[in-house]
Amino acid sequence: MCFFLISIIYFCYNHKRLTLIENNFILAIESSCDDTAAAVLNNREVLSNCIYNQNTIHTPYGGIVPELASRAHQSKITPIVNQALHEANIDKKDLNAIAYTQGPGLLGSLLVGSSFAKSMSLALKIPIIPIHHMHGHLLAHFIENNNYESPKFPFIGITVSGGHTQILYVKDYFDMGIIGNTLDDAIGEAFDKCGKQIGLSYPAGQQIDELAKTGDSKKFSFPISNLKGYNVSYSGVKTAFLNFIKNQEKKSPNFISENLNDICASLQYTLIKIILIKIEKIVADLNVSQIVIGGGVSANSELRKQLKNLSSLKKWNLFLPPVEYTTDNAAMIGIAAYYKLMKKRFGELTEICKPRLII
Numbered sequence: 047m048c049f050f051l052i053s054i055i056y057f058c059y060n061h062k063r064l065t066l067i068e069n070n071f072i073l074a075i076e077s078s079c080d081d082t083a084a085a086v087l088n089n090r091e092v093l094s095n096c097i098y099n100q101n102t103i104h105t106p107y108g109g110i111v112p113e114l115a116s117r118a119h120q121s122k123i124t125p126i127v128n129q130a131l132h133e134a135n136i137d138k139k140d141l142n143a144i145a146y147t148q149g150p151g152l153l154g155s156l157l158v159g160s161s162f163a164k165s166m167s168l169a170l171k172i173p174i175i176p177i178h179h180m181h182g183h184l185l186a187h188f189i190e191n192n193n194y195e196s197p198k199f200p201f202i203g204i205t206v207s208g209g210h211t212q213i214l215y216v217k218d219y220f221d222m223g224i225i226g227n228t229l230d231d232a233i234g235e236a237f238d239k240c241g242k243q244i245g246l247s248y249p250a251g252q253q254i255d256e257l258a259k260t261g262d263s264k265k266f267s268f269p270i271s272n273l274k275g276y277n278v279s280y281s282g283v284k285t286a287f288l289n290f291i292k293n294q295e296k297k298s299p300n301f302i303s304e305n306l307n308d309i310c311a312s313l314q315y316t317l318i319k320i321i322l323i324k325i326e327k328i329v330a331d332l333n334v335s336q337i338v339i340g341g342g343v344s345a346n347s348e349l350r351k352q353l354k355n356l357s358s359l360k361k362w363n364l365f366l367p368p369v370e371y372t373t374d375n376a377a378m379i380g381i382a383a384y385y386k387l388m389k390k391r392f393g394e395l396t397e398i399c400k401p402r403l404i405i
């Protein structure tokens with residue numbers, strides 16, 4: 047009798063887990079760095095995608111302060127999740143799974159999102175799905191979009207973001223290998239750190255993009271690293287840029303303000319060129335024509351323009367994400383979770399966050 051009762055309880059608990067419903071509602075939570083984000087997806091369709099951006103908290107410090115980031119996640123996660131459910135017009139009882147970013151990222155930030163997701167999964171008795179943040183950046187291309195066809199496997203994935211600059215050979219949704227990586231700074235980090243040197247606030251990437259639009263990219267030149275193979279390096283250009291600015295300011299104290307647009311255009315040209323050289327090389331070497339870009343720096347208008355020009359010249363099939371899915375968002379975590387849900391690849395409540403989770 048006792049065994050019979052336990053079996054019924056176990057069956058009820060796992061009912062949603064075992065029955066893969068065709069119409070799945072997924073709540074996704076992203077809290078790897080300084081954006082508290084939640085989204086609701088109905089299969090591949092995004093019903094809501096809400097973000098609380100912490101820039102105003104970190105800007106006075108010129109970069110992310112991990113302790114402040116975790117505190118802000120703690121205070122914003124409940125309102126953001128409620129907002130995502132409200133905008134999607136979904137009751138939490140209708141959810142079929144909860145996804146969260148397991149890593150890589152800041153431990154204190156990851157812990158807030160994962161603990162919240164685990165508690166909800168336990169309370170609602172639905173599966174939990176841990177997601178690799180960088181899978182999310184690439185799989186954002188599979189979000190349902192009538193104006194947009196998703197890439198076909200295999201493809202070359204390029205992630206250009208605040209913490210990563212990677213070139214990947216992507217065989218399937220979760221089967222990908224790194225073939226090129228930054229040996230030091232990420233491209234977004236280079237945008238932000240160089241921007242700081244010329245008085246721009248954190249994060250500087252988007253401001254440099256705007257200022258560069260009316261600047262001359264040939265006015266100043268900085269070293270364009272070109273390592274052997276497919277790895278890249280951004281520390282050289284960063285140091286050269288810092289020294290250049292210091293020297294110029296010694297000669298002319300108003301150098302930055304008098305040349306801001308040209309400085310930004312020249313810097314942006316260099317940072318973009320470093321990755322473009324590698325993309326051209328890899329396409330030629332591997333003879334793969336599908337190029338899929340992801341991450342915050344893929345919002346950069348000049349990078350997008352250059353990639354489009356190269357693609358039409360070289361007949362590549364280029365996939366640039368819609369701008370709302372470039373920087374951190376929870377919709378990209380939700381779409382990655384959808385493909386795990388389809389394969390019943392669920393997580394466990396005992397799984398821990400991994401700040402250095404590898405692909």
Ligand SMILES: Nc1ncnc2c1ncn2[C@@H]1O[C@H](COP(=O)(O)OP(=O)(O)OP(=O)(O)O)[C@@H](O)[C@H]1O
Nearest residue numbers: 207208209210234249251252342343345346373374
């Ligand atoms: N228009 C733009 N031009 C250049 N850089 C940009 C632009 N918009 C955003 N960025 C840069 O994108 C980065 C943020 O991207 P994202 O949110 O993907 O990074 P992250 O999550 O901090 O890092 P990661 O994804 O590697 O963990 C910042 O470095 C920011 O300056």
Ligand SMILES: [Mg+2]
Nearest residue numbers: 207342373374
């Ligand atoms: Mg990111």
